[in-house]
Amino acid sequence: MAEIIGVRFKTVGKVYYFAANGIQAQVGDAAIVETARGVECGEVALSNKEIPEEQITAPLKEVIRLATAEDLAVVAKNKKKEEDAFRICEEKIRFRKLDMKLVEVECTFDNSKLLFYFTAENRVDFRELVKDLASVFRTRIELRQIGVRDEAKLLGGLGICGREFCCKGYLGDFQPVSIKMAKEQGLSLNPTKISGTCGRLMCCLKHEQYAYEQLLKVTPKAGTMVQLPDGTQGVVEEVFLLTGKLRVRPEGAEVGTLVSKDEVQVLHATEGSREQRPPRKKPQPAQNSAPKEQKPQKEAKPRRDSRPPRQRSDRPHPPRQGRQDKQNKPPKAE
Template structure:
């Protein structure tokens, strides 16, 4: 077993494990640790605990120290520098006439590097921009192109539900979301209704998918031939949550009646027709 603490460097960011070096820490404590990109100041998200050694990446780097008041002062100074660097970079982007949108600027704790995060529709030749920025800030410059979902996570905002974005409040990472999930949940395939502010499929489609997938296994699909207490018929609609099926009975009258899924027996499972052209138009929503 190995004793670890979990440290997060960004709000709702990924948690990295470190050796607490014999110190007992509380959630929310600020600590100084060494990372792959240098010394950083992070926040304790997971307090001291023992985990099997095989579950963590080795070697486990040790905690350098609990953050001192001067460390926190430096973090505040860096935050002010980031605002200035953001304004300068925006002007440089405009001067170089680059088709890119600056999203966020981040100084490393020791000021050894400045990271500029941006979005763009395609590849951008920013070599001259990097040289220009390096001449201004006299330190290492790194430009990172991010996706629209990452942009939404960094900037935050309110979703169509009226609540803050899931990605900027509690989601540590993005899970794949597909058009198939929207279809299985019987949602309208109108892009406006199933996409988030970022223009991609809403992350919340993933939350209930397992429940819907389980219900689909026990509920006759639309177009299924079923045996009902009143004879054979074809399922014309289903409500997965209530288990109610609307069935058109065989016969000259084509009578339509409602049944609970448990009241019918499937004779032939139906297939739902898929509009391929519609799906192709929605494929863009599945991208990250």
């Protein structure tokens, strides 16, 4: 078992684990820790807790100390530096005529690095901008391009529901959202109605998806044949998942009636569903069809092995012409 402390570096951000190193911290305290970006000051989100070592991603860095009054003064000074860096960077962007939008600036606790977050539709060549910023601040400069969802999380705002953005208020990480969730929840597929301020699908679709999945399992679908409490049969025309009501039109009636899903009995599966479709049969050849004319087969040629062996003649072969000329050739004159 290892004793850890959870620290986050933004108001609503991911919680990182650090070794307690014998320090007792409470939720809300400020702590100085060592990270991959350098020494930083964060807020304690999880007090001292023991967890199995298998759940720890090595190497686990340690908490240096709890923040003192001097450390908090350094943090306030860095905040002022971030505001100045934001203003200067915007001036440099306008001077270089770069197609990018600056979102936020972060300064590490030890003042070893300045991080500039920006958004852009295309790739931006900011090498000259980095040189300009490095000549002004005399420290390490890092520019990071982020997406529109990250921009909304950093800036914050109010959604169409009138509440604060979910990503800014309490969401630590973004959850994947698909258009299938909007279909299952019976929402309009108009992009302007199911998209958030960032232009992506609203995060609240993911929050309510589990409840809709459970309700869809126990609620008849539209088009299902059901039996009403009085014994008559009808077809489900409309489903209200959250209230558990069904609009059923009895046979021979022109207007449907509202009933509870617990008061009806499902007779068969939804029309056109997979359960109602007949099994696919494999095509079989017709039995009464006339047989096809068979082509006459060609006679097979005899194999080479089946041929009779050659008979050798007992007559002596005549000598070759070249050998005979050599024998009759006169000797060379000495």
